[in-house]
Amino acid sequence: MNELFRIILSLVIVIGFVLINSLVLVWLERKVSARIQLRRGPLYVGWFGLLQTFADALKMLGKELIFPKNCDKVLYFLAPILSFAPVLGAFLVIPFGQHLVIQDLNIGLLLVFAFSGLSFIGIFMAGWASNNKYSLLGGMRSVAQNISYEIPLLLSSLNIVMMAKSFRLSDIVRAQAHVPFILLQPLAFIIFITSALAESNRTPFDIPEAESELVAGFHTEYSGLRFGIFFISEYTYVFISSCVATALFLGGSHGPFLSGWAWFLMKAYFVVFVVMWVRWTLPRLRSDQLITFAWKVLIPLSLFNIICTALALQLLKQ
Amino acid sequence: MTQTQNDTHWITEGLTVESALEHVYAKNGFHQEFVISKDSLRELAQRFRSREYFLECLSVVDYPDHFECCYQFNRWDKIHRVLVKVRNPDKTHPHFPTLSDIYEGANWYEREGYDFFGVIFDNHPHLTRLLLPETAKIHPMRKDFKGDSGTDVEDVLALIEYEDHQYEKVSQELKNKYQKDYFINMGPQHPSTHGVLRLLLHLDGERVLETYPVIGYSHRDHERMAEYKNYLQFTPNMGRMDYVGAMSFNFGYIGLIEKALGMAPSPRAEYIRVFSTELNRIASHLLWLGTYLLDLGAMTPFFYCFDDRENILDMLEMLTGERLTYNFFRFGGVAYDVPEGLGDQLKAFIPKMRGRLKDYKILIEKNIIFMKRTKEIGVLTKDQALSYGVTGPMLRACGIAYDIRKAEPYSIYPEMNFEIPTFPGCDTFARYQVRLAEIEQSLRIAEQAFAKMPEGPIKGEKAPKVSPKVPAGEFYFAVESARGHYGEYLVANGSANPYRLKQRTPSYANLSSLSSMLSGHLVADVVAVLGSTDVVMPEIDR
Numbered sequence: 001m002n003e004l005f006r007i008i009l010s011l012v013i014v015i016g017f018v019l020i021n022s023l024v025l026v027w028l029e030r031k032v033s034a035r036i037q038l039r040r041g042p043l044y045v046g047w048f049g050l051l052q053t054f055a056d057a058l059k060m061l062g063k064e065l066i067f068p069k070n071c072d073k074v075l076y077f078l079a080p081i082l083s084f085a086p087v088l089g090a091f092l093v094i095p096f097g098q099h100l101v102i103q104d105l106n107i108g109l110l111l112v113f114a115f116s117g118l119s120f121i122g123i124f125m126a127g128w129a130s131n132n133k134y135s136l137l138g139g140m141r142s143v144a145q146n147i148s149y150e151i152p153l154l155l156s157s158l159n160i161v162m163m164a165k166s167f168r169l170s171d172i173v174r175a176q177a178h179v180p181f182i183l184l185q186p187l188a189f190i191i192f193i194t195s196a197l198a199e200s201n202r203t204p205f206d207i208p209e210a211e212s213e214l215v216a217g218f219h220t221e222y223s224g225l226r227f228g229i230f231f232i233s234e235y236t237y238v239f240i241s242s243c244v245a246t247a248l249f250l251g252g253s254h255g256p257f258l259s260g261w262a263w264f265l266m267k268a269y270f271v272v273f274v275v276m277w278v279r280w281t282l283p284r285l286r287s288d289q290l291i292t293f294a295w296k297v298l299i300p301l302s303l304f305n306i307i308c309t310a311l312a313l314q315l316l317k318q
Numbered sequence: 319m320t321q322t323q324n325d326t327h328w329i330t331e332g333l334t335v336e337s338a339l340e341h342v343y344a345k346n347g348f349h350q351e352f353v354i355s356k357d358s359l360r361e362l363a364q365r366f367r368s369r370e371y372f373l374e375c376l377s378v379v380d381y382p383d384h385f386e387c388c389y390q391f392n393r394w395d396k397i398h399r400v401l402v403k404v405r406n407p408d409k410t411h412p413h414f415p416t417l418s419d420i421y422e423g424a425n426w427y428e429r430e431g432y433d434f435f436g437v438i439f440d441n442h443p444h445l446t447r448l449l450l451p452e453t454a455k456i457h458p459m460r461k462d463f464k465g466d467s468g469t470d471v472e473d474v475l476a477l478i479e480y481e482d483h484q485y486e487k488v489s490q491e492l493k494n495k496y497q498k499d500y501f502i503n504m505g506p507q508h509p510s511t512h513g514v515l516r517l518l519l520h521l522d523g524e525r526v527l528e529t530y531p532v533i534g535y536s537h538r539d540h541e542r543m544a545e546y547k548n549y550l551q552f553t554p555n556m557g558r559m560d561y562v563g564a565m566s567f568n569f570g571y572i573g574l575i576e577k578a579l580g581m582a583p584s585p586r587a588e589y590i591r592v593f594s595t596e597l598n599r600i601a602s603h604l605l606w607l608g609t610y611l612l613d614l615g616a617m618t619p620f621f622y623c624f625d626d627r628e629n630i631l632d633m634l635e636m637l638t639g640e641r642l643t644y645n646f647f648r649f650g651g652v653a654y655d656v657p658e659g660l661g662d663q664l665k666a667f668i669p670k671m672r673g674r675l676k677d678y679k680i681l682i683e684k685n686i687i688f689m690k691r692t693k694e695i696g697v698l699t700k701d702q703a704l705s706y707g708v709t710g711p712m713l714r715a716c717g718i719a720y721d722i723r724k725a726e727p728y729s730i731y732p733e734m735n736f737e738i739p740t741f742p743g744c745d746t747f748a749r750y751q752v753r754l755a756e757i758e759q760s761l762r763i764a765e766q767a768f769a770k771m772p773e774g775p776i777k778g779e780k781a782p783k784v785s786p787k788v789p790a791g792e793f794y795f796a797v798e799s800a801r802g803h804y805g806e807y808l809v810a811n812g813s814a815n816p817y818r819l820k821q822r823t824p825s826y827a828n829l830s831s832l833s834s835m836l837s838g839h840l841v842a843d844v845v846a847v848l849g850s851t852d853v854v855m856p857e858i859d860r
Contacts, residue, residue, distance in 0.1 A: 033618075037620075038625055039621065133500065206615070210615060210842065212612060213845050215509060281618060282687055283611060283614040284615025285691075287524060288840060
């Protein structure tokens with residue numbers, strides 16, 4: 001009973017954190033893009049425009065929720081929820097600090113991938129239910145993309161599991177007490193970040209919502225808060241990917257002077273910044289090139305990397 | 319550029335020629351003119367096609383006693399403009415043979431002729447309305463059409479009625495016909511169609527089977543307006559057609575009237591014209607570069623290009639008082655003299671822009687995603703370019719150095735030292751290369767023109783104080799706009815307004831080649847290829 005209460009309370013905290021965090025991330029994205037694009041970004045609402053995204057969120061709350069003509073109402077209603085809800089589950093196992101983890105499961109890493117793999121179902125439902133060809137194309141692309149990039153994502157993190165000999169995220173962090181895995185596994189890190197970018201539909205892999213081709217892709221027909229939920233879930237996926245990358249490769253909460261959670265957040269935000277930097281620097285891949293890249297480049301590379309890691313581990317053992 | 323026409327007997331050999339004329343090119347822009355019978359037209363066109371002449375323009379003219387189709391054929395390598403006229407005295411439903419199977423570019427010109435004049439081109443594959451809605455009942459360019467009286471008014475008002483049931487019927491028919499593949503409307507409201515262009519895409523999954531551009535959403539019938547207004551009143555319309563490169567269009571119209579009047583602008587005005595036009599060309603190419611990369615999914619270059627473009631707009635605002643839709647050229651000169659401080663800004667801008675160009679090249683051409691998205695995409699072969707009458711950077715990306723500034727030099731371009739950049743790629747990447755190289759060349763021209771600019775009045779001595787009366791005759795004048803060959807065919811009858819002013823706009827021919835570039839590509843490539851054509855819709859719709 002006590003345990004259940006703890007999980008529910010943590011989930012409430014997580015939801016609050018996720019909402020505030022994504023608003024901050026949106027602000028950060030606007031500031032970063034402005035810096036890159038010779039602009040100044042939001043300035044007037046709040047200190048350095050910090051409250052601009054809150055104002056935008058409030059505006060979004062007031063918008064009418066439209067059901068398009070001939071749409072599948074049940075799926076249309078469920079889609080944003082289904083794309084947002086799983087990501088909350090992933091927060092259960094993220095070790096923000098040495099003891100700051102909601103439920104330190106021994107299959108933590110698998111849980112994260114299981115939850116994040118669910119997201120594209122929501123996206124495909126949105127594309128299907130909107131009764132719009134652009135949305136449908138976006139949904140189809142999203143499925144193809146997610147299936148392709150799930151594999152290198154898993155394969156690249158398998159190296160870490162082999163080295164840490166555990167699926168438990170806190171064990172993996174503990175294994176990096178002296179050397180973060182990014183130094184031992186640079187190739188795996190690059191593959192992981194690339195696949196994570198694709199999983200969270202960010203440029204250069206944002207083909208499901210490619211605004212210059214598909215208007216807005218799967219969420220073309222969504223308005224108001226439902227659109228807002230898609231927006232929040234995208235940023236939350238970016239954040240969760242950064243958290244996982246931090247835990248797997250960047251040494252998690254390890255670091256001198258400051259306390260563990262501060263290091264963890266700093267590292268995670270740095271990864272988020274890199275993701276944003278990439279978005280505002282690169283053009284978009286074409287859908288077939290994207291799939292080709294996953295199957296012909298990333299997957300062979302990560303398989304090769306796994307074999308090398310296994311060989312190295314065996315040799316070191318002897 | 320005069321040339322002997324001794325070797326041109328092949329044109330009409332064995333055909334029924336009603337009359338033939340040798341024109342003085344310097345006077346009205348034509349080398350030769352033939353009036354031939356309807357039956358010989360196709361044979362003649364085939365001869366031109368086999369000798370690599372391209373169909374420059376087709377204008378229909380409504381004369382009191384007959385309809386006339388004026389075909390202009392020209393060459394890329396050596397200017398030889400031949401005007402071929404075919405007449406039909408039937409004033410209700412005149413029939414002409416189609417050329418759309420010989421020159422694919424004729425397809426749209428003929429549809430436009432049907433649309434505006436009710437001229438019927440026999441055996442045309444798809445003779446429907448082009449610029450007006452399908453439901454229109456009027457032929458607005460006919461001389462007997464009066465939009466403000468009689469039944470014409472009802473017909474005009476009927477244009478704005480939305481006929482829902484018709485579209486429902488069409489879409490149902492299509493649904494029954496195609497089970498697996500489907501249609502998608504890209505535009506007229508779409509982020510990447512650069513204005514109000516609608517592309518009807520016939521898709522199989524994401525693969526494009528066929529593309530049908532639907533144009534006319536910003537049609538204002540400038541040609542009809544020209545007939546209502548006097549020569550001076552029509553000048554502001556030029557900036558409204560190609561709003562991105564308005565200076566070239568100014569140049570085209572003013573140059574045409576000056577040619578028809580047989581007068582020259584003052585020397586200082588010539589230099590002002592050239593450097594302002596070249597600056598405008600750079601601004602146009604920068605706008606293209608920014609939006610093109612935006613189409614490919616990179617948003618940041620857009621802001622850098624607009625930052626550079628802003629410098630140009632500031633300079634042109636100092637000069638003309640306007641930022642976009644310039645109306646700066648006057649008969650025999652320009653509106654204002656160069657203001658103080660412009661020279662300093664220009665001198666600061668040119669090296670800055672050159673530095674930026676280097677940055678752009680490194681950032682764009684070293685980007686593997688950009689290269690993958692543009693190389694060997696949207697290939698337009700030399701023969702297709704000829705068939706469609708494609709001009710401008712798109713043609714130069716096929717490796718053909720056809721540029722009006724060199725081919726039939728006007729104004730002070732012969733004195734300028736510049737090159738025509740060509741690239742042999744034929745794809746969207748080659749178009750990018752051409753445009754980037756042209757920015758550099760335009761910078762050179764602007765620099766030279768500004769440095770060599772003499773002192774003196776900004777208007778010629780014979781510059782008309784009021785709207786001039788152009789002597790009766792036919793005139794053609796072409797300039798190189800940022801998008802290609804912009805020409806105007808003027809039929810003047812000695813009165814205060816034109817009898818017919820046909821606008822040959824570059825994007826019109828360039829866009830008509832779109833469907834041949836797209837078949838077999840993916841939806842994402844539609845955007846990449848469309849962007850590479852650099853269309854400006856009001857210029858196409860006129």
